[in-house]
Amino acid sequence: MKSILDNRPALTEEVNKVAEVAGYLWQKGWAERNGGNITINITEFVDDEIRQMKPICDVKSIGAVLPHLKGCYFYCKGTNKRMRDLARWPMANGSVIRILDDCASYVIIADQSVAPTSELPSHLSVHNYLISRGSPYKASVHTHPIELVAMTHCKKYLEKDVATRVLWSMIPETKAFCPRGLGIIPYELPSSVQLAEATIKELEDYDVVMWEKHGVFAVDCDVMQAFDQIDVLNKSALIYIAAKSMGFEPDGMSDEQMEEMKVAFNLPK
Ligand code: 13P
Ligand code: ZN
Secondary structure, three states, X not given: OOOOOOOOHHHHHHHHHHHHHHHXXXXXXXXXXXXXXXXXXXXXXXXXXXHOOOOOOOOEEOOOOOHHHOOOEEEEEEOOOOHHHXXXXXXXXXXXXXXXXOOOEEEEXXXXXXXXXXXXXXXXXXXXXXHHOOOOOOEEEEEOOHHHHHHOOOHHHHOOOHHHHHHHOOOHHHHHHOOOOXXXXXXXXXXXXXXXXXXXXXXXXXXXXXXXXXXXEEEEOOHHHHHHHHHHHHHHHHHHHHHHHOOOOOOOOOHHHHHHHHHHOOOOO
């Protein structure tokens, strides 16, 4: 079967990275059933032939008007599709969409008519926000990391930067590789426009945000880097839990040690 990836090595590489990360999400136990979703902005890889490709579905509404997405293209995980399947067959479990000139609707153009993720309003609102800011970020990842989600079942960790402080203090690398910390978004209905709006607001200050009792949403230059930020945060949550299950409250790094990291790595916070 013909694929949009044929003879397009740069685009293939980006989609293959999504497939690789999808496999990691499954292996980590963060992607039960169809849990989680990934989108990447692939507009830079689009050539005239792609621009001429005919839609393979009816025009669909995004549910929001996103002016910076005019003429943009995205690879999106399909709704109800499994990460473990996407890992092996990315073009059967995801699709490429084109945003139409009204900036409020889209069509699927390749390879198959796989309806995009139910969290599309959040993903596309975030890409719209990133472009408006001139950000180099092209990937957004939503997943259900067990230990980080568990922390949101305790009110104290929902207060601003309380979880960030605990996670950063477990191991120096967390602050170095997730330098903006973990933003918190109080519970909203999955796939809602309210959730999308809260997500963009929180991404002004963080690269990774937590949807209370649901999962994280992360952005970065590519999908691998977005995954890495979630992975270092969840590693810290695991260290915290390991210490607690050994029967003690972990000391955490001191304020001086954290400040030293900030200076040594030239970190923003
Ligand atoms: P989709 O299968 O629609 O991507 O939904 C998964 C999910 O995690 C919703 O929050
Ligand atoms: Zn989810």
